[in-house]
Amino acid sequence: GAVVSQHPSRVICKSGTSVKIECRSLDFQATTMFWYRQFPKQSLMLMATSNEGSKATYEQGVEKDKFLINHASLTLSTLTVTSAHPEDSSFYICSAPSGWLTDTQYFGPGTRLTVL
Amino acid sequence: SQQGEEDPQALSIQEGENATMNCSYKTSINNLQWYRQNSGRGLVHLILIRSNEREKHSGRLRVTLDTSKKSSSLLITASRAADTASYFCATDRYTGTASKLTFGTGTRLQVML
Numbered sequence: 666g667a668v669v670s671q672h673p674s675r676v677i678c679k680s681g682t683s684v685k686i687e688c689r690s691l692d693f694q695a696t697t698m699f700w701y702r703q704f705p706k707q708s709l710m711l712m713a714t715s716n717e718g719s720k721a722t723y724e725q726g727v728e729k730d731k732f733l734i735n736h737a738s739l740t741l742s743t744l745t746v747t748s749a750h751p752e753d754s755s756f757y758i759c760s761a762p763s764g765w766l767t768d769t770q771y772f773g774p775g776t777r778l779t780v781l
Numbered sequence: 782s783q784q785g786e787e788d789p790q791a792l793s794i795q796e797g798e799n800a801t802m803n804c805s806y807k808t809s810i811n812n813l814q815w816y817r818q819n820s821g822r823g824l825v826h827l828i829l830i831r832s833n834e835r836e837k838h839s840g841r842l843r844v845t846l847d848t849s850k851k852s853s854s855l856l857i858t859a860s861r862a863a864d865t866a867s868y869f870c871a872t873d874r875y876t877g878t879a880s881k882l883t884f885g886t887g888t889r890l891q892v893m894l
Contacts, residue, residue, distance in 0.1 A: 669823075671823075699881065707886075707887075708869060708885060709824070709869070709884045710884075711883070714881065758823055769826045769829055770880075770882065772816075772823035772824040772825070773823050774823040775821070775822060775823050777821070
C-alpha cells in the first residue's frame with residue numbers, strides 16, 4: 666500500500682526555537698494532506714488541512730501563525746512549530762488520502778516533539 | 782466538539798477471547814472507519830463501513846453500524862497478543878477535495894498471553 670513518511674521521528678528543542686516537521690507521500694501524489702496532534706493517551710485532533718499550491722485551512726482554535734504549513738509539492742507538506750513552548754510538546758501525525766476522492770487515509774508514523 | 786465517544790476506554794482480555802469496542806458519534810456521516818494505533822506510532826486503516834451498510838467483515842474483524850443510534854462496534858475475534866493497540870473510530874466530513882476525519886476517544890486494548 667501507499668506509504669507516508671515523516672521526518673524527524675523525534676525532536677527535542679529549547680523553548681523559543683522553531684521546529685520543522687516534514688510529511689512525504691512516497692509513492693503517490695497528495696494534493697491534500699492533514700496534520701493532527703495527539704496528546705498522551707488521547708485521541709487525534711485535526712489541526713489543519715494542507716493544500717498543494719494554496720493556503721492551508723486551519724481548524725477552529727489552531728493558531729495559523731504558530732503552526733505554519735507549507736505544501737509546496739504534490740509529495741511534501743511541512744509543519745513548522747514557531748517559537749515552541751513546552752505546551753507544544755506533543756505527537757504530530759500527518760495523513761494523506763489514498764486517492765482522488767477516496768475515503769481512507771494513509772498516516773505517517775508520527776513525530777514526537779519535546780520542548781524543554 | 783464533534784469528537785465521538787468510545788467505550789470502553791480500556792479493555793484487557795486473554796488471548797483467544799473476543800474483544801468488542803463501541804463508538805458513538807454525533808453528526809450524520811458518509812462512512813465510519815476504524816483505525817489501529819500501536820503505541821507511539823501512526824495509524825493503520827482497518828475497515829470502512831458506509832452509511833448504507835449495517836455490517837462488514839474483514840478477516841477476524843467485524844464492524845456493525847447503526848445510523849439510527851449513531852453508533853458502531855468493532856469486534857475482534859480470537860484475539861492475539863499482537864492485537865494489543867489503541868483502536869479509534871473515525872467519521873468523515875467531505876471538504877470538497879478530501880474527507881476530513883474526526884476521531885473518537887479510542888479504546889486501549891491489551892491482550893494477555
